[in-house]
Amino acid sequence: MKTVTTLLRRLPFAVILTLVVTATAQSGEVRVAVASNFYRPMQALANDFEQRSGHQVSLSAGSTGKLYAQIINGAPFDVFVAADQARPQALIEQDLATADSLMTVAIGQLALWSADAKLITGQQQLQPNSTIKRLAIANPKSAPYGAAAIAVMEQLGVAQYWLPRLVQGQNISHTYQYVSSGNATAGFVAVSQVYQQGRLIAGSAWLVPSSLHPALKQDAVLLQSATTNQAAQALIEYLRSNAAKTIIQSFGYRTQSQ
Amino acid sequence: MSGVDLTVVWLTLKLASVVTLLLLVIATPVAWWLSQTQSKLKPAVSAIFAIPLVLPPTVLGFYLLLLLGPNGPAGQLSAGLGLGTLPFSFAGIAIACAVHSLPFVVQPLQNAFEAIGKRPLEVAATLRASPWDTFWHVVVPMARPGFFTAIVMGFCHSIGEFGVVLMIGGNIPGETRVLSVEIYNHVEAMEYSQAHWLAGGMVAFSFVALLAIYIINHRANRRGTL
Numbered sequence: 001m002k003t004v005t006t007l008l009r010r011l012p013f014a015v016i017l018t019l020v021v022t023a024t025a026q027s028g029e030v031r032v033a034v035a036s037n038f039y040r041p042m043q044a045l046a047n048d049f050e051q052r053s054g055h056q057v058s059l060s061a062g063s064t065g066k067l068y069a070q071i072i073n074g075a076p077f078d079v080f081v082a083a084d085q086a087r088p089q090a091l092i093e094q095d096l097a098t099a100d101s102l103m104t105v106a107i108g109q110l111a112l113w114s115a116d117a118k119l120i121t122g123q124q125q126l127q128p129n130s131t132i133k134r135l136a137i138a139n140p141k142s143a144p145y146g147a148a149a150i151a152v153m154e155q156l157g158v159a160q161y162w163l164p165r166l167v168q169g170q171n172i173s174h175t176y177q178y179v180s181s182g183n184a185t186a187g188f189v190a191v192s193q194v195y196q197q198g199r200l201i202a203g204s205a206w207l208v209p210s211s212l213h214p215a216l217k218q219d220a221v222l223l224q225s226a227t228t229n230q231a232a233q234a235l236i237e238y239l240r241s242n243a244a245k246t247i248i249q250s251f252g253y254r255t256q257s258q
Numbered sequence: 259m260s261g262v263d264l265t266v267v268w269l270t271l272k273l274a275s276v277v278t279l280l281l282l283v284i285a286t287p288v289a290w291w292l293s294q295t296q297s298k299l300k301p302a303v304s305a306i307f308a309i310p311l312v313l314p315p316t317v318l319g320f321y322l323l324l325l326l327g328p329n330g331p332a333g334q335l336s337a338g339l340g341l342g343t344l345p346f347s348f349a350g351i352a353i354a355c356a357v358h359s360l361p362f363v364v365q366p367l368q369n370a371f372e373a374i375g376k377r378p379l380e381v382a383a384t385l386r387a388s389p390w391d392t393f394w395h396v397v398v399p400m401a402r403p404g405f406f407t408a409i410v411m412g413f414c415h416s417i418g419e420f421g422v423v424l425m426i427g428g429n430i431p432g433e434t435r436v437l438s439v440e441i442y443n444h445v446e447a448m449e450y451s452q453a454h455w456l457a458g459g460m461v462a463f464s465f466v467a468l469l470a471i472y473i474i475n476h477r478a479n480r481r482g483t484l
Contacts, residue, residue, distance in 0.1 A: 065446035090448075134346065139429055142446030167346045167428030170442070177320075178428070183327040183345045 028055040028231045031076060033067040035083035037145070037172045037190055038106065038218060041251040042081060048247060049238045055231035063171050065142050071223065072096060078226035079235055081105055081218065084144045088219040101222035101236050106253035108216030110148050110208040113194050114186035115179055120204040125186065126153065128161045136178040136187030139168045145175075148213035149188035155212045179203075192252035218253075262431070263440065263456060270437040273348070274416040277355045281363040281412045282405075284356070289367035290393070311361040319425025322354050326426065346428040351436070354422045362411040370404020371397065403478040407471055414467050418460070 034042045039061040046057035060077070062070070068087040071077060072094065080097065082088050085104075091097035114120050114132070125132055138146035146168065153159040167183075169175030172190050179187040180203075188208075194201055220239060226232040238244055245255040292304060310318060325332045326344040333343045344350030374397060382392040398405070420438035427434030429443070437456060444453035 063446060065448065068448070069445060136428075139443065139446070141443055167430060170424055170429070170446075174425075177323070181324055181327045182329045183323060183343065184428075 028053075030055060030057050030078050030226075030229065030231045030235045032057060032059050032079045032081060032235070033071065033075070033077040034059055034061050034081040035064045035067070035218065036061045037083050037108070037192070038081055041106070041192070041248055041253065044247050044251070045239070045244055048243065049235055052238070052243075053231070053234050055234060057235065063142065064144075076225075077223055078229050078232035079220060079222055081220040083108075083218050085217050085219045088221040091221060091223070095224060097221035097223050098227060101220075101233075103220055103236070103240060104217045104256045105220045105239055106218045106248050106255060107210075108145065108148075108218060108253055109191035109210065110145060110152065110188055110213060110216065111191045111194055111205045112186060112208060113179060113189045113203055113205040115182055115203045116185070117202070117204050120186060120206050122206050123156065125206070126156055126158050126162075128158065132185040133165065134167055134184045135162055135165055136167050136169055136175045136184035138172045138175045138188070139170055143171050144216055145172045145188065145190055148216055151213040152188070152208055190252070195252045197250065263452065265432055266435055266437055266440045266456075267459075269348075269432060269435070270417055273352060273355060273419075273436055274413045276352050277359060277416040278363075278409055278412045280352065280356045281359060282409070285360060285363040285367055285408065285412075289364045290371055290397075292364070292368050293371035307364050308361050310358045315358060315419075315421025316425060318358055319354065319422040322357070322422065323426045326350060326353075345426040346430060346434060348433055351419075351423045351427050351434050354426055355416045355419045358419060358422050359412050359415040362415045363408040366404050366407040366411060367401070370401035370407075373404075374400050403475050406474055410467050410471050414464060417463070 032042065032046070039059065042059055046059060049055070050057055060067075064083040064087050067075075067077075067080065067082070068090070071080060071091060080088060080091065088097060088102060092099045092102065112120055112123075112126065119125065119131060137149040140146035140150045150159065153162050167178060169178050169187075172193065175187050176189045176193050178184040179189065191207065194203070194205055220236070222232055222236050245257075248255055288303075288307060292300060292307075323345055324330050326336070327333045328337065328343050333345075337343055344353060378396050378400065379392060382396050387395070418438060419436070420442070423434065423436055424439055424442070427436075427439065429435050429439060435443075437460065441453050441456045441460075444450070444456070
């Protein structure tokens with residue numbers, strides 16, 4: 001009991017100490033809002049960047065739409081890595097992000113994937129009377145990968161057949177969950193979710209040629225409130241570097257110069 | 259409001275009604291047993307029926323997805339019975355909602371049953387009323403405010419259900435795309451004005467429903483029936 005009261009008496013000092021420590025550390029800190037699909041690569045990038053620069057990176061993952069809504073309502077982020085090009089562009093138009101920092105960080109690739117190792121042999125599984133009973137896609141209204149999936153089906157002329165057989169995940173990780181748990185026979189997911197170092201991790205897949213859908217470009221911007229934050233500017237610079245591009249490619253994305 | 263949004267509102271009301279009925283059927287005997295029992299199992303059973311209150315809906319939804327899916331035990335059972343699997347169907351989200359809303363119905367009922375006390379039941383027994391008679395003609399009328407609270411709580415909680423439906427629903431129009439999911443869709447797609455209409459409507463509805471509970475319970479308290 002006595003130790004508890006002593007602890008309680010010392011608590012204000014501990015709080016002040018923590019505040020002081022955080023305040024000094026903040027000089028080199030970047031707060032990044034990152035689209036959930038890019039969270040794993042961004043973690044690897046952040047680690048590499050921290051080692052090179054000595055700055056601290058904190059990541060907040062969420063859907064691009066939600067992060068955008070948070071940013072226009074004053075969320076304290078320095079860099080926004082979106083899953084599309086529309087939201088960063090919209091931030092620039094509202095003077096909430098700087099136009100010269102705008103860059104395409106990664107280009108996503110789409111795969112038709114099933115947890116069943118024998119099911120997918122190519123695009124023929126998308127033809128009518130397919131063995132696929134339920135096809136999962138990400139919500140096409142909010143998720144770029146979902147819109148790309150719809151575009152692929154339209155290009156192949158099978159959209160009408162699949163429309164009543166679709167189930168929608170809220171985002172690409174949720175879609176992956178539907179397929180990996182077997183609830184949907186197959187689904188359109190991101191290559192980055194099912195490939196590691198160029199090899200399929202499990203199941204079977206068809207790599208969708210990028211000519212069948214609009215490019216899945218993911219843009220990043222520096223937010224207006226962070227123009228004086230040197231660590232944030234350093235991170236934007238780093239994301240353009242070849243070191244960063246190698247890491248991004250290892251996660252199943254293409255990069256701009258390719 | 260567009261026609262699409264009206265479908266969503268209708269589907270949500272249908273879901274909440276089905277879930278509330280389902281919950282009354284399940285929760286009434288459970289609450290009655292909990293209010294009367296001397297069993298050592300009571301704390302364990304109480305805890306099981308309170309778990310959905312504590313678990314994040316995403317966790318609940320994730321486990322239901324695995325459990326009800328083609329590889330889960332419940333999914334294999336329902337497929338074996340020729341019912342197919344439940345995720346992505348109206349029946350599936352109704353069951354999921356019922357699981358999540360269970361404590362909101364069990365607890366007011368249990369409180370109302372416990373508040374009745376032993377005496378009215380003993381009096382009914384000396385008048386040779388069977389337990390079944392006693393339940394319908396003594397317990398139910400005396401616990402009416404409890405039933406009212408339980409119905410409104412169950413209904414409103416189902417109207418606002420989000421995480422669980424999102425996890426196992428699959429966002430299918432007319433089948434599993436309910437109000438809260440549609441609001442989320444509108445926000446994600448930057449359609450803020452449509453989102454405002456639906457969200458504002460929900461705030462107003464919730465306020466009116468809760469106001470009704472408090473007014474009725476306040477009156478019941480003053481009359482001393484609770």
